[in-house]
Amino acid sequence: MSDIHTLSGAYALDAVDDIERVAFARHLTECPACAQEVAELTATAARLADATAIVPPARLRARVLDEIGRTRQVGPLIPRPERATPAARRWRRIGVAVAAAVVLLAAGGGALVQEQRVRDAQRQAAQAAEIEAVLAAPDAVVQTAAGPDGKGHVTLVTSQQRDESVAVLGGLESPGVDRTYQLWLLRDGQATDKGMLGTGSTGGTMLVAGVRDEQQFAITREPAGGSPTPSEMPPPVHIQLT
């Protein structure tokens, strides 16, 4: 039994992070037995809501009925037989839902986002849309690594077609008060700066463009404001691309 297979319970309980959700949803398209199990476990988890049913305040009904009167419905997904396989369609649909969740997370949480000013909101929304597009890409590949000293996790979702990756960093060891985690792409010993987390920050979601011809994605600890070249070589975290 593969490791990812054992995630079916956590997945049915929504106890996975967004990246794992994407990875597992993809796994389901390739494993009919798992899809069957997950359908059953999800239905089982939904039964747990039976124990919590409470009649909501009457105003909720009025609000919801009012809002649906102003809300356009999305149409059914039309199969596009010339390109997409059923699995790919399902994958895309799941991907979009997940990406929406990631965008919510990106918009709602994280020291990185918190520090940004209102005038950055537009740029941020554009980046969120990019992140969404990478996660929903049909060729998206998910790779994970532990953070420096085995603390926290680094997840890289790469779409070769889009020439972009999304890096999700969480629970890393503190880089120090006046230090930061900086992201790099490496090729033949050359490092390209790909931005950094907020000073002292231990996690965040970053869009990394221009991955197609690169060999490695890497993270190093640098002084606040970042460095022109990595100070730590070999880097404490690296993920092989392609």
Add this chain to the structure above:
Amino acid sequence: MTSPRPRVGPEAVEPPGLDDLLRRVARGDEDAFAALYDRIAPRVYGLALRVIRDPAQAEEVAQEALVDVWRTAGRYDPARGSTISWVLTIAHRRAVDRVRSEQATADRTRRAAVSDVAFDEVVEEATARFEQQQVRRCLGSLTELQREAVDLAYYHGYSYREVAELLGAALPTVKTRMRDALIRLRDCLGVSFG
């Protein structure tokens, strides 16, 4: 005292007609949506309240989830689950997203408090209805550790990593525990699909 109860399958839990209503909703039928609302809103709101705890926020999230049901009704795929299961999946995910985004900004002090939350809370709230009793009985059939894992994940919105930390257990153990717990619940509740 518990008296023997008739064994009831999932079809008795989900009243007939939800599927029909949702099909009509997908075609833009607002009356059908109002009827669907009356059937699903208590479970959607109750679940949001259970996970989020703050009534004002739970109302907001319930509203978002219910409007989502309207908006995406055309994309419901019966091959992947029943109507009620689809609705509650939307609601649960919305609720979990809300608490996680709160958690991401707030200090994690809530973690410390949560390990003291007794599972009894959940059980106590399960009162009259048969479905509730059935769920309660089946939750009671889990081992203590399985029950804790399900409780922290489903009713508190914690990820399995957080559950592992709270319980001081290894990640693979927690994953396995969650899966075993749901399999046992599935068999106890007689949930079948496909």
